[in-house]
Each structure stands twice: as C-alpha cells, then as structure tokens.
Amino acid sequence: MHNTATPFIKRDGINWVSVAVFSVFHVGAVIALFFFTWPAFVAALVLYWVSLSLGIGMGYHRLLTHRSFQTSRWIKYFLAVCGTLALEGGPISWVATHRIHHQFSDKPGDPHTPRDGKWWAHIIWTLVGDSTHSRTAECSRYAPDLYSDRFLVLLSKYNYVPLLIVSVLLLAFGGVDFLLWGVFFRVTMGLHATWMVNSLTHFWGRRRFTTRDDSRNNWLVALLSFGEGWHNNHHAHPTSARHGLAWYEIDMSWMAIRVLQFLGLANSVHVAGL
Numbered sequence: 001m002h003n004t005a006t007p008f009i010k011r012d013g014i015n016w017v018s019v020a021v022f023s024v025f026h027v028g029a030v031i032a033l034f035f036f037t038w039p040a041f042v043a044a045l046v047l048y049w050v051s052l053s054l055g056i057g058m059g060y061h062r063l064l065t066h067r068s069f070q071t072s073r074w075i076k077y078f079l080a081v082c083g084t085l086a087l088e089g090g091p092i093s094w095v096a097t098h099r100i101h102h103q104f105s106d107k108p109g110d111p112h113t114p115r116d117g118k119w120w121a122h123i124i125w126t127l128v129g130d131s132t133h134s135r136t137a138e139c140s141r142y143a144p145d146l147y148s149d150r151f152l153v154l155l156s157k158y159n160y161v162p163l164l165i166v167s168v169l170l171l172a173f174g175g176v177d178f179l180l181w182g183v184f185f186r187v188t189m190g191l192h193a194t195w196m197v198n199s200l201t202h203f204w205g206r207r208r209f210t211t212r213d214d215s216r217n218n219w220l221v222a223l224l225s226f227g228e229g230w231h232n233n234h235h236a237h238p239t240s241a242r243h244g245l246a247w248y249e250i251d252m253s254w255m256a257i258r259v260l261q262f263l264g265l266a267n268s269v270h271v272a273g274l
C-alpha cells in the first residue's frame, strides 16, 4: 500500500528514452534555424497553437483533467489527438500526473515542484525515474474516468502515432524545412512553454489568491502557453475553464472555449469570478 503522502512516481534512474527523444528534438530545433523559410514558420505557428492551445490547454488540461466544460465525444477526441502532437505523452498519464500535482502542490508528492529545484521542476523530472512512462497503478487510481474510454486508452498507448503522421505529411508536402520547423522546433518550444508552467509559475509572478501552494500569475508564460500561465488563478479555481480572470489577462484557450460555447458545441462551462 502506498502512503498517501508518498509520491507514486519513481525518482531514481535515468529515463534514457526521454533523454534520447528530447535531445534529438533540441538538436533538430537548432538545425531548423539554418533552414528558415516563412511558409515553414507559419506552419510551425499553426501547429504550435493546435498542439498547445487546442490540445494541451483545452483538451488535456481544462477538459480531461479538470472537466471545466463539456463537449461532444468527437470534439473531445479531436482535442485529445491535438494534445498528442505536443509530445507530452498520452492523455491518461498526463491527466494522472497533473491531478497528482494539484493534490500535492509544492508538498512532498508533487511530481514537479520548484521546491525540489528550479531545473527539476522544469525538465529534470521528465528525464529521471518513470514520470514519462505509463504507470498503470497510478493512472488507474488518478484517471479512472479516462480509463473507461476505449479511444483514450488506445490513444494513450499509441500517443506518438499522430505526430508521426503529421511529420510524414509535412515532409511529403512541405519538405525538410516544414519538418524541421513544424515538428522539431515547434515541439521543443511547446515543451518548454508547458514546462515553464510547472517551473516559472510556481516561483515568479504575482499572487492574486492566497493558495496553499506557491503558484503565480505570469504574463510571459500565459502568452507562450495560451493562458496556462495565469496559474495562481488556476490553483485557486481549478475547475474554472477561464484562467485569465481580469480583462487584461489574455487567455486564448478560454477564448476558444467561448467560441465553442457560442456555437453550441460546449456546455456546463465553469467560470470563476474575481
């Protein structure tokens, strides 16, 4: 039996798969700089938005983890597939890890708190132990709602397939510059933007709410992550689909949820007020 205060995630041993994959993507991102073309850059921007805002922000985070709004099964699956394009693993392990983060925020058991070191919270936690592997026991305990969905189980198992297909299409129809920018550069930037939510917004920024964790609101991270950087608001109101609560707190994922709601494609939208 696990003690509830004990992290489920193993923290020892280097995860060579993560080290190899992230190294290749970082090298690819640097090589991309020598193959700059405007069309490839625009493709990267579009895919950056699709993977980080539609996929991670709206899909993995606000819909699947916190159920802050409801939508049709097909939109849910579409957003989840977009999420896999960010190379942050499948929806089930992402959701389980993130729910653990909320349960133990900045306490023993938090998979990525800067209290264990700023670089630990940013990237090292993904390179050590089994955080980026599927951890069946932990996932079934923390994401049973996702486990009951056969498509999400399948997508979690083969989470690298959509990115592989996009890569082949980019190479076939765009060329090497599209592959380097649309996949390697874009994924690397997206990973750091997401990791900044785990690292920077737990020690740098303003605190509007006195939460029991160190979460902060950070405009730079919010800009790069389409609204996820209003992280103190989020920890204070985890089920709110809206993270940027003031008019000047730009939250593009919230805007897209509003568009879905306006079109009648999203309902039961939870919104925290100021």
Ligand SMILES: [Zn+2]
Residues within 6 Å of the ligand: 101, 105, 197, 198, 202, 215, 231, 235
């Ligand atoms: Zn947090």
Ligand SMILES: [Zn+2]
Residues within 6 Å of the ligand: 061, 065, 066, 098, 102, 234, 238
């Ligand atoms: Zn959250």
